[in-house]
Amino acid sequence: MHMADALISPQVGAVMWTATVATGAYCIKKIQVDERQGPVALAGILGAFVFAAQMINFSIPGTGSSGHIGGGLLLSILLGPHLAFLTMASILLIQALFFADGGLLSYGCNVFNLAFYTCFIAYPFIYTPLAKKGRENKSAIILAAVLGLQMGAFSVVLETLFSGKTELPFSTFVLLMQPIHLAIGLVEGLITAAIIAFVEKSAPHLLGPSLELANQGKRPRRMQKLMAVFVAATLVTGGILSWFASTNPDGLEWSIERVTGTTELEGTSPVHKSLSAAQKTIAPWPDYSFKNRDESAANSVAAYAGTSISGIVGAFITFVVVLLIGLALKPKSETKV
Amino acid sequence: MVVLTKQELQFRQFEEFACISSGVHRLHPAAPLLVTLGYIITLTSYPPTAVINLLPFALFPLLLARFARIPLRPLVKSTLKVLPLLIFIGILHPFLDTEPIQIGTMTIHRGWLVFASLLIKGFLTILANFLLISILGIGGLQRAMKSLGLPPLFYQLFTMLYRYIMLLMEEIYRVLRAYELRSGRKPKLAPSEWGSLPGGILIRTYEQGLRIQHAMELRGYDPEYPYGKEQPIIVKDIFFTALWFAAFVLLRLESFHG
Numbered sequence: 001m002h003m004a005d006a007l008i009s010p011q012v013g014a015v016m017w018t019a020t021v022a023t024g025a026y027c028i029k030k031i032q033v034d035e036r037q038g039p040v041a042l043a044g045i046l047g048a049f050v051f052a053a054q055m056i057n058f059s060i061p062g063t064g065s066s067g068h069i070g071g072g073l074l075l076s077i078l079l080g081p082h083l084a085f086l087t088m089a090s091i092l093l094i095q096a097l098f099f100a101d102g103g104l105l106s107y108g109c110n111v112f113n114l115a116f117y118t119c120f121i122a123y124p125f126i127y128t129p130l131a132k133k134g135r136e137n138k139s140a141i142i143l144a145a146v147l148g149l150q151m152g153a154f155s156v157v158l159e160t161l162f163s164g165k166t167e168l169p170f171s172t173f174v175l176l177m178q179p180i181h182l183a184i185g186l187v188e189g190l191i192t193a194a195i196i197a198f199v200e201k202s203a204p205h206l207l208g209p210s211l212e213l214a215n216q217g218k219r220p221r222r223m224q225k226l227m228a229v230f231v232a233a234t235l236v237t238g239g240i241l242s243w244f245a246s247t248n249p250d251g252l253e254w255s256i257e258r259v260t261g262t263t264e265l266e267g268t269s270p271v272h273k274s275l276s277a278a279q280k281t282i283a284p285w286p287d288y289s290f291k292n293r294d295e296s297a298a299n300s301v302a303a304y305a306g307t308s309i310s311g312i313v314g315a316f317i318t319f320v321v322v323l324l325i326g327l328a329l330k331p332k333s334e335t336k337v
Numbered sequence: 338m339v340v341l342t343k344q345e346l347q348f349r350q351f352e353e354f355a356c357i358s359s360g361v362h363r364l365h366p367a368a369p370l371l372v373t374l375g376y377i378i379t380l381t382s383y384p385p386t387a388v389i390n391l392l393p394f395a396l397f398p399l400l401l402a403r404f405a406r407i408p409l410r411p412l413v414k415s416t417l418k419v420l421p422l423l424i425f426i427g428i429l430h431p432f433l434d435t436e437p438i439q440i441g442t443m444t445i446h447r448g449w450l451v452f453a454s455l456l457i458k459g460f461l462t463i464l465a466n467f468l469l470i471s472i473l474g475i476g477g478l479q480r481a482m483k484s485l486g487l488p489p490l491f492y493q494l495f496t497m498l499y500r501y502i503m504l505l506m507e508e509i510y511r512v513l514r515a516y517e518l519r520s521g522r523k524p525k526l527a528p529s530e531w532g533s534l535p536g537g538i539l540i541r542t543y544e545q546g547l548r549i550q551h552a553m554e555l556r557g558y559d560p561e562y563p564y565g566k567e568q569p570i571i572v573k574d575i576f577f578t579a580l581w582f583a584a585f586v587l588l589r590l591e592s593f594h595g
Contacts, residue, residue, distance in 0.1 A: 044546075045546035055510065059527055086491055103463070
């Protein structure tokens with residue numbers, strides 16, 4: 001799932017680099033504040049294990065093919081999400097530089113797709129609330145691995161789409177990416193669950209301190225459940241209910257229509273015109289849909305997909321902006337231990 | 338018996354190239370890093386159908402390899418091994434994008450241009466990437482990260498990870514060879530062994546990692562503590578970077594007008 005440099009534009013690369021650097025800086029701050037010194041040597045060696053363990057082929061019964069170990073979730077369980085993110089970023093840098101598995105410009109995209117979703121969404125919001133000792137732990141790992149990879153694969157599609165480097169239609173690309181990564185995620189989840197179950201049985205002391213370390217300074221579980229409900233509600237509202245949003249004009253547009261006979265006023269000055277042209281070029285989803293070459297395809301699958309994506313991505317961007325404002329406004333004394 | 342895997346050979350090849358003595362190798366490590374990044378950004382900023390305009394950019398890896406005294410052949414070979422992935426993604430374009438485009442007397446599908454552009458960009462960016470690591474090696478990369486202001490915790494974690502990869506690859510190789518000889522079949526793990534074999538190695542690795550961590554801490558290790566001598570940035574570093582950046586900008590502007 002590693003993206004090559006040739007597949008992305010410098011703009012998308014820069015945005016994803018910024019997001020990755022910001023997340024990395026947050027992780028480093030968190031490790032320094034919460035744990036004084038991150039166990040750098042341990043993280044490095046476990047990262048090397050994840051890298052080297054790619055040599056192991058896990059036979060998938062009935063298919064003749066084989067699967068490989070996925071690192072993000074395993075490292076999150078063993079080291080906590082912050083150190084796991086930095087370790088994954090290091091693994092991806094070595095893969096990019098020495099094996100061209102990814103690239104320098106696309107490095108931000110790859111870290112975000114392969115580490116962020118697993119370490120900061122799948123691990124805290126799916127694995128942690130569900131994980132309990134015994135059988136349930138296994139299903140929590142599988143679900144977290146599958147959803148983490150699905151989010152990553154979808155992110156690859158979006159980044160490629162925004163870059164405009166390939167002319168693959170959105171629906172074709174999604175249909176290529178999501179099902180194959182569903183199968184890969186399932187196998188990775190099963191492998192991770194088998195390894196964690198073995199470690200739990202043979203050396204439970206290794207998981208104990210690491211889980212305590214991971215849970216240090218975390219929100220109460222009730223808050224996590226509330227967050228999970230909000231995330232689910234956002235996905236349903238932005239992804240599905242947005243299809244049924246009214247196409248009739250809203251209150252302001254209705255009033256303007258009554259006065260002028262049209263819902264959208266056209267500016268006549270050069271400033272209005274140039275700003276309007278710039279907005280049309282920049283906006284990735286004009287009127288909450290993809291930029292369609294063919295206007296007749298308004299009711300097609302791509303139109304519905306465009307509405308869903310604009311809903312979900314819009315909600316995600318809003319969440320990130322609100323989170324950043326919240327972090328900026330947070331009193332400094334609260335962040336220090 | 339130590340048997341080298343393909344990955345180990347790749348690592349060793351780059352480390353050997355990084356030991357070559359040349360003017361480029363003696364530059365401040367941030368200079369080749371920034372120039373390569375500039376090269377990749379310029380290449381990827383071209384539109385999806387650009388083909389002819391990309392060709393002058395092939396001069397960069399040719400000249401840099403010449404100045405750095407690095408043989409280009411093994412790097413090109415490594416690059417070609419990675420290209421099939423891009424071919425897999427790109428080959429759909431000629432069938433999906435059938436808009437006719439007139440080039441001289443020839444008419445071809447727009448998708449073929451997109452495919453060719455993707456391959457050229459992919460080949461050149463991957464080659465530049467391999468060339469960069471052949472110049473810097475892991476030591477140079479760490480020094481570049483340090484001089485660019487990255488937190489010590491990150492680049493030390495990165496270096497630690499790199500140092501242990503070889504050891505763990507050799508260990509896993511031995512375990513897999515033993516598994517293969519005992520099971521009498523190819524080293525593909527049956528689902529009943531998915532947990533025990535990698536899990537056993539993981540437990541050993543974790544305990545080894547903890548021992549190393551404690552040993553380092555007992556000897557006063559602190560990731561925040563600076564060590565090593567800083568290499569100063571001098572005129573030739575700035576000249577090298579500025580010259581390449583100017584060349585990239587000029588080439589890019591030329592194709593804007595052309």
